Structures are given as C-alpha cells and as structure tokens.
Amino acid sequence: MMIDYSKYCSNTTRIxxxxxxxxxxxxxxxxxxxxxxxxxxxxxxxxxxxxxxxxNEILTNHGSEALQYMPSRGILLYLEELRKFLxxxxxxxxxxxxxxxxTGSQQALDLLGRVLLDEGGYIVVEDPTYIAALNVFKMQRxxxxxxxxxxxxxxxDILEETVKKLGNDGKKIKFVYTIPIAQNPSGVTMSxxxxxxxxxxxxxxxxxxxxxxxxxxxxxxxxxxTTPLYSLDRYGRVIYIGSLxxxxxxGLRLGHLVAPxxxxxxxxxxxxVTDLHTSAFTQYIAAYAFKRRVIERNIQKMKTIYKLKRxxxxxxxxEFLSGLAEWTKPIGGFFIWLKINREIxxxxxxxxxxxxxxxxxxxxGFCINEYCNNTIRLNFSFPSVxxxxxxxxxxxxxxxxxxxx
Amino acid sequence: MMIDYSKYCSNTTRIxxxxxxxxxxxxxxxxxxxxxxxxxxxxxxxxxxxxxxxxNEILTNHGSEALQYMPSRGILLYLEELRKFLxxxxxxxxxxxxxxxxTGSQQALDLLGRVLLDEGGYIVVEDPTYIAALNVFKMQRxxxxxxxxxxxxxxxDILEETVKKLGNDGKKIKFVYTIPIAQNPSGVTMSxxxxxxxxxxxxxxxxxxxxxxxxxxxxxxxxxxTTPLYSLDRYGRVIYIGSLxxxxxxGLRLGHLVAPxxxxxxxxxxxxVTDLHTSAFTQYIAAYAFKRRVIERNIQKMKTIYKLKRxxxxxxxxEFLSGLAEWTKPIGGFFIWLKINREIxxxxxxxxxxxxxxxxxxxxGFCINEYCNNTIRLNFSFPSVxxxxxxxxxxxxxxxxxxxx
Numbered sequence: 001m002m003i004d005y006s007k008y009c010s011n012t013t014r015i016x017x018x019x020x021x022x023x024x025x026x027x028x029x030x031x032x033x034x035x036x037x038x039x040x041x042x043x044x045x046x047x048x049x050x051x052x053x054x055x056n057e058i059l060t061n062h063g064s065e066a067l068q069y070m071p072s073r074g075i076l077l078y079l080e081e082l083r084k085f086l087x088x089x090x091x092x093x094x095x096x097x098x099x100x101x102x103t104g105s106q107q108a109l110d111l112l113g114r115v116l117l118d119e120g121g122y123i124v125v126e127d128p129t130y131i132a133a134l135n136v137f138k139m140q141r142x143x144x145x146x147x148x149x150x151x152x153x154x155x156x157d158i159l160e161e162t163v164k165k166l167g168n169d170g171k172k173i174k175f176v177y178t179i180p181i182a183q184n185p186s187g188v189t190m191s192x193x194x195x196x197x198x199x200x201x202x203x204x205x206x207x208x209x210x211x212x213x214x215x216x217x218x219x220x221x222x223x224x225x226t227t228p229l230y231s232l233d234r235y236g237r238v239i240y241i242g243s244l245x246x247x248x249x250x251g252l253r254l255g256h257l258v259a260p261x262x263x264x265x266x267x268x269x270x271x272x273v274t275d276l277h278t279s280a281f282t283q284y285i286a287a288y289a290f291k292r293r294v295i296e297r298n299i300q301k302m303k304t305i306y307k308l309k310r311x312x313x314x315x316x317x318x319e320f321l322s323g324l325a326e327w328t329k330p331i332g333g334f335f336i337w338l339k340i341n342r343e344i345x346x347x348x349x350x351x352x353x354x355x356x357x358x359x360x361x362x363x364x365g366f367c368i369n370e371y372c373n374n375t376i377r378l379n380f381s382f383p384s385v386x387x388x389x390x391x392x393x394x395x396x397x398x399x400x401x402x403x404x405x
Numbered sequence: 406m407m408i409d410y411s412k413y414c415s416n417t418t419r420i421x422x423x424x425x426x427x428x429x430x431x432x433x434x435x436x437x438x439x440x441x442x443x444x445x446x447x448x449x450x451x452x453x454x455x456x457x458x459x460x461n462e463i464l465t466n467h468g469s470e471a472l473q474y475m476p477s478r479g480i481l482l483y484l485e486e487l488r489k490f491l492x493x494x495x496x497x498x499x500x501x502x503x504x505x506x507x508t509g510s511q512q513a514l515d516l517l518g519r520v521l522l523d524e525g526g527y528i529v530v531e532d533p534t535y536i537a538a539l540n541v542f543k544m545q546r547x548x549x550x551x552x553x554x555x556x557x558x559x560x561x562d563i564l565e566e567t568v569k570k571l572g573n574d575g576k577k578i579k580f581v582y583t584i585p586i587a588q589n590p591s592g593v594t595m596s597x598x599x600x601x602x603x604x605x606x607x608x609x610x611x612x613x614x615x616x617x618x619x620x621x622x623x624x625x626x627x628x629x630x631t632t633p634l635y636s637l638d639r640y641g642r643v644i645y646i647g648s649l650x651x652x653x654x655x656g657l658r659l660g661h662l663v664a665p666x667x668x669x670x671x672x673x674x675x676x677x678v679t680d681l682h683t684s685a686f687t688q689y690i691a692a693y694a695f696k697r698r699v700i701e702r703n704i705q706k707m708k709t710i711y712k713l714k715r716x717x718x719x720x721x722x723x724e725f726l727s728g729l730a731e732w733t734k735p736i737g738g739f740f741i742w743l744k745i746n747r748e749i750x751x752x753x754x755x756x757x758x759x760x761x762x763x764x765x766x767x768x769x770g771f772c773i774n775e776y777c778n779n780t781i782r783l784n785f786s787f788p789s790v791x792x793x794x795x796x797x798x799x800x801x802x803x804x805x806x807x808x809x810x
Contacts, residue, residue: 043473
C-alpha cells in the first residue's frame with residue numbers, strides 16, 4: 001500500500017512548501033540556452049590556479065586539521081584572516097568573537113530567522129527583495145512588510161510612517177532586512193543619507209538591521225559611497241552578512257555573520273545544531289586566499305569584466321527595448337530590473353522566452369505589495385558579452401510578440 | 406546604552422538555548438590533554454595523498470563546476486557515485502532521486518526535524534542517544550520518549566508497550582530515531598531480530614524510522630549482522646542517514662539522506678532555504694574518492710587501527726577499573742559506555758579529570774529517563790594507543806579519589 005507521507009509532515013511544511021516550491025531558484029543545466037536567470041558569477045573569473053597552489057600547500061601542511069572536525073563558529077585562522085579582510089576592504093572594525101562562519105550567506109539568513117523570529121512577528125524588507133531571503137522569513141511564518149524603493153534605495157520616509165503606525169497599534173518590527181549596495185533584484189544602491197536615516201530610525205524605534213552585503217565589493221562606478229551600515233552604526237543595531245560566493249567562488253559555500261557578541265553566542269548554538277560547522281577544508285582555502293590577497297588582486301579584473309557586461313546589457317536594452325520597457329542602471333552587482341510598459345505577466349511569458357532560447361526570472365516572486373507582474377530580473381554576470389547582446393535582442397522579440405498577441 | 410539583545414530573540418531561542426548550551430560538543434584545542442571526549446576520527450587515517458591527487462585533477466578538469474553554484478539536492482556525479490557506493494557497501498538499492506546531499510549528517514537530522522516535527526508532537530529515541538540529535542529534536546519542542554537499550558539494542562518490546570499505551574490515549578509517535586550499529590554513545594548494536602520487530606511495529610502502528618548509520622561500515626568483529634533497516638524495509642518506513650565523516654573526512658562536511666521521493670522533495674526545499682547547497686568542491690572530491698574506491702581501500706586499515714584501539718581500551722578498563730565500573734564491548738564504531746558502580750556525578754567529577762590531564766563526556770546529556778549521573782562516554786578512535794592506556798589508568802585514579810572523597 002502506498003503511504004501518504006504528507007501526513008507525517010510538520011504544519012510549516014504542509015502550509016509553506018507549495019508556495020516556496022514555486023519560487024525556487026533553478027539552475028539551468030542546458031548550455032544551449034542564454035541564461036539571465038541565476039545569480040551566478042562568471043566561472044572564467046575563478047582563480048583556479050591560485051586555489052590549486054593553495055590546496056596543495058594546505059594538504060601538505062595542514063591536512064589533518066583541514067579534514068577534521070572543527071569548532072562551530074569557524075576555524076581560528078580563518079576567523080582572523082576574515083577579520084583583517086573585512087577591515088581592509090569593507091571598513092569593518094570588529095573582533096573574531098563577533099564573527100560566525102556560515103555555509104554560504106544563505107545559512108546566515110536562515111540562522112538569523114531561527115534565532116530571532118516567532119510566528120506572527122513583524123519584519124521589514126525592501127519591495128522587491130531577494131527571493132531566498134523571503135523564503136527564510138516565510139519559513140518562520142512572520143508578517144513581512146515591504147517598503148518601496150526608488151533610485152537611492154529603500155524609502156526610509158515610508159518606513160518611518162510604517163513603524164510609527166505599527167507602534168500606534170502596539171506592534172513592533174523585529175528587524176529591517178536590506179541589501180544596501182547593488183540590491184538583488186533591483187540593482188539599486190542606498191544613498192549615505194538614507195543609510196544614516198535608517199540607523200537613526202533603528203535606534204528611535206528599537207529595531208535591528210540585517211545588512212546583506214553580497215555585492216559591496218563589486219561596485220564598478222566611482223564616487224559611490226559604499227560604506228556598510230555596520231561601520232556607520234554607533235548603536236549596535238546592525239547585523240552584517242557577507243559572502244565569498246561573488247568575490248571568490250560559490251562552490252566553497254562560505255558566508256559570514258558579524259554581530260554583537262550576545263547574538264553571536266546564540267547563533268553559534270543554532271549553527272552547531274544545524275550542521276556542526278562549515279567545511280574546515282574550504283575555510284582553509286579561503287584563509288590562504290585572504291593571506292595571499294587573491295581576492296583583492298582578482299577583484300579589479302572582476303570589476304572590469306562585470307562593468308563591460310553591464311554596459312553591454314544597458315546598451316542592448318537601449319537599442320532593442322527603448323519605449324517598450326524601463327530598467328535600472330546599477331552601479332555594481334549582478335542584476336538589472338526590467339519593467340515592461342504593458343500589463344503583461346512575465347511569468348506566463350517565460351515559456352515563450354525559453355522556447356526562443358532565453359531564460360530569466362519573472363519579477364513577481366521578489367515582490368510583496370508592489371505590482372510586479374510586468375517585471376523581470378536580468379542577470380548580467382554569468383552570460384558572455386555576446387550572449388548578452390543576442391539574448392536581449394531575442395527577449396525584445398519575445399516581448400513584442402507577446403504584447404501583440 | 407547597552408542593548409539587551411535577548412529581547413529580540415525567538416521564544417525557541419529564549420527557552421532552549423540555555424539547556425542546549427550546556428550539552429554542546431566542545432572540541433579540545435589543548436593538545437596536552439588525553440581526550441576521550443569528542444567523536445573524532447584518527448587524523449592519521451585521512452587519505453591525504455589520494456585527496457591531493459584528486460583535488461588537482463578536479464581543479465584541472467572541473468574547476469568551473471566545482472567552484473560554482475550547484476543544485477540543492479547535490480551534483481549529479483556525486484549522487485550517482487554515492488548511489489553506487491551505498492549499493493556496494495551497505496546493500497542499499499536506491500535511485501539518485503531518493504537522495505539528498507547534506508552538510509554533514511547533522512544537517513540531515515536538522516532538515517528532518519524541520520520537515521517532520523511540530524511543537525508538542527511525540528518521537529522515540531534510544532535511551533541514551535546521540536546528544537546532537539537530541540538537540541535537533543529539542544529545537545522543534547517535541548516530547549522525546551526514551552526507550553532503554555540492552556546488549557542487542559533498543560528494547561522493542563518496551564517500545565511496543567509504549568506506542569500501544571500512547572495509542573490508547575489517542576496519541577501517536579511520528580518516528581523512532583535509532584543508531585542500530587555501534588550506537589552513539591553506548592556502542593551497542595541492534596540484533597537482526599530486533600530490527601525486523603521494529604520494522605513490523607512501524608507498519609502496525611504507522612510511524613517512520615530514522616536510521617542513523619554513522620558507523621555501519623566500521624564494524625571490526627566478524628559474523629555480526631550489519632544490514633541496514635533501510636534494506637530490510639518492505640514498507641517504505643525507513644529514512645536512512647549516512648555520513649562520510651567517519652570513513653573519509655569530517656572536514657569535507659558530507660552527509661546524505663535516503664528516503665521515499667515525497668519526503669526527498671520536501672527536504673530539498675528546506676535544504677535550499679537552509680544553505681542553497683552543500684559545497685560542490687567537497688562533493689567533487691568525494692565523488693572521485695568513490696570512483697577510485699579510496700574509502701573501500703582505506704577502510705581495512707581503519708578497522709584494524711580502531712579494533713586495536715578498542716581492544717587496548719577494553720584491556721585497560723579490565724586492568725584498571727574491574728570491580729569499580731562496568732562497560733560495553735562494542736563490535737565497532739567509536740565509543741564505549743562506562744557505568745561506575747557508585748552513585749557519583751561524572752559531570753561534577755570532570756574538572757578533577759581535566760586537572761589530571763584526561764577529558765571525557767559525562768553520560769547525563771545523552772539520557773532521557775535512565776539514571777546516567779554515574780556514566781561516561783569514552784571515545785577510542787581519536788587518542789593514540791599509548792594515550793588510551795595512560796588515560797584509562799589516570800581516569801581510574803580520578804574515579805578512586807573521587808569516590809573516596
């Protein structure tokens with residue numbers, strides 16, 4: 001007799017899985033298709049030879065440690081090298097006791113969700129925001145409030161109105177989740193003024209800020225303020241999340257969380273229950289990469305390539321989609337946000353695009369209240385320059401045909 | 406002003422963290438001390454040179470894939486090689502669609518906890534059982550029922566009484582968590598008869614079985630049945646958890662979960678929300694290790710060394726602790742369970758042991774209802790043969806002094 005396994009599932013599983021399943025990030029294995037869908041770095045930029053040298057040295061000198069069980073918070077060498085790296089590159093002045101190493105920044109989000117959130121609580125996100133962060137918060141069954149963004153980031157004035165109104169109803173938000181630099185999916189960057197305003201609000205209305213700095217080192221244009229909220233914060237309100245996935249290699253699964261010590265202590269316990277610790281082997285690799293300045297040397301090349309790709313996409317959009325759509329002009333990161341000037345559903349249009357050989361993520365899944373049926377997230381980091389030009393040309397035809405029909 | 410960060414925490418965090426914090430697994434960094442505490446493999450058994458060769462080949466031929474984002478369930482090559490490995494070594498006949506790769510087997514437990522459990526539900530474990538599994542279940546705030554064990558494993562007759570009694574009260578257990586082979590912490594192995602009885606009960610009383618097979622390949626004595634429950638199961642009731650931490654290297658953080666497809670589908674979604682995926686790099690390493698039969702070649706040496714260490718510990722216990730304590734005689738695995746013939750608290754005795762240069766885990770944290778104040782979990786896989794002899798001699802003095810005092 002067939003067992004109905006769903007009856008053994010938790011309520012969270014039963015309620016949430018169908019909605020979350022629809023928004024899953026799929027990785028296209030089909031190499032024939034031009035993919036603007038994922039958030040993948042260009043694999044040609046991986047410093048493979050330097051990693052090879054490092055791995056040989058690690059296995060020669062530290063094999064027993066790199067392959068062994070290690071403490072949950074991270075290995076000491078890695079924590080110390082990461083601390084210096086954050087100081088050199090992100091103006092983050094912290095102590096190793098304020099850091100937890102995570103299995104990618106996704107796990108940092110998940111751990112924070114588990115440590116901080118109760119069912120029915122309130123949190124704030126940018127609208128639109130990163131799907132996989134939304135899924136973490138949904139898993140905790142909280143009420144998610146979306147605040148609109150404009151060209152200089154989250155509308156902090158609207159945030160203030162919102163927390164004030166909630167306060168009048170005796171309600172409080174626990175934290176604001178933000179990606180201040182080259183936001184995913186919109187590509188927008190928060191101005192220094194807004195950052196300061198946000199920090200003041202956090203203190204005034206007693207909430208925390210989760211700062212997701214995935215793209216902080218990938219800003220191509222000059223004269224842009226990229227100071228993290230964490231280093232501007234005088235109140236101890238900011239929890240900082242970083243990742244090596246965009247600047248070194250996602251396959252190593254290395255992220256980190258920088259926070260006040262009492263939060264780190266709680267995170268550490270959840271971390272141990274969750275997966276004991278992140279791979280000691282990949283931590284050793286990255287520790288050596290920090291020591292040898294592999295990322296700092298590689299980042300200039302990365303910026304040059306990604307800037308070229310962004311410019312190619314913007315130029316192609318201007319050529320093929322002027323009048324038919326609007327788009328953001330990110331100063332860095334991986335994404336451009338496209339809004340088509342018609343009330344079409346880009347989710348329903350997707351099969352047409354795939355049939356013609358182009359893949360994208362429909363905007364709807366990133367949005368809370370904003371009308372996003374007519375939006376698309378375009379990734380420019382992964383496809384080649386030629387694919388970008390060709391793909392946007394094809395996409396414009398798909399849109400034209402679809403809006404005609 | 407100092408912020409009280411505990412006020413931002415979830416109820417689970419506030420309620421559970423203090424109790425879980427006390428039972429955390431600490432890794433001793435002090436090399437002077439003889440440690441019977443952790444569950445660490447002997448690092449001299451890591452196949453470092455073979456891993457070095459493999460890593461060089463991977464970075465030469467698959468660098469772009471090994472360093473990139475990959476699908477949440479695992480990379481195809483790894484899933485396929487793992488499937489064959491499980492078939493060759495554990496009589497497990499399954500399909501890659503029934504497997505999820507996890508960041509160590511700890512994550513397999515955590516994912517199952519999240520997918521299956523609701524607050525207030527009932528589950529069954531062996532009493533005593535693995536602390537880090539208990540912590541996962543505690544996090545889900547379920548009621549944990551402990552079933553005593555004897556020399557041939559969990560007392561299934563008592564389990565039957567228990568589920569019957571619960572049934573009379575209109576209650577049901579969701580699953581039984583068991584480590585059938587060389588159990589952690591007791592070292593006990595379940596007999597074939599008990600395994601069959603357990604499977605029949607699962608079908609009759611409609612519950613699932615979570616089989617933790619951490620030590621299934623590390624059985625030193627012959628003529629011992631080591632068939633996994635998974636391969637004996639004709640009903641689709643068993644969820645199998647495996648790990649490469651004991652047979653290859655814990656630093657790679659590779660575990661896996663084999664289960665009926667509907668459960669795998671739900672696990673996959675939680676896996677994506679939790680950490681997107683397990684390191685592609687370490688998956689590639691292990692896939693090649695499977696292909697080249699690295700584990701199968703290495704396992705004979707492992708068994709020889711661990712058998713020697715177990716025998717050394719048993720002999721030392723006989724020499725130094727006869728009459729003062731009783732202990733289990735495991736047919737494999739990493740642990741011996743020691744019960745002192747006095748009502749002493751091994752937790753309170755621990756500082757005395759550490760002062761004399763010996764470390765162990767007090768048994769209390771592993772137990773549900775059993776009286777365990779006078780018990781100790783002894784690990785024999787990590788310390789050297791000389792350390793084992795010396796350490797047990799010291800421990801016997803510590804116990805003698807403590808029970809005198």
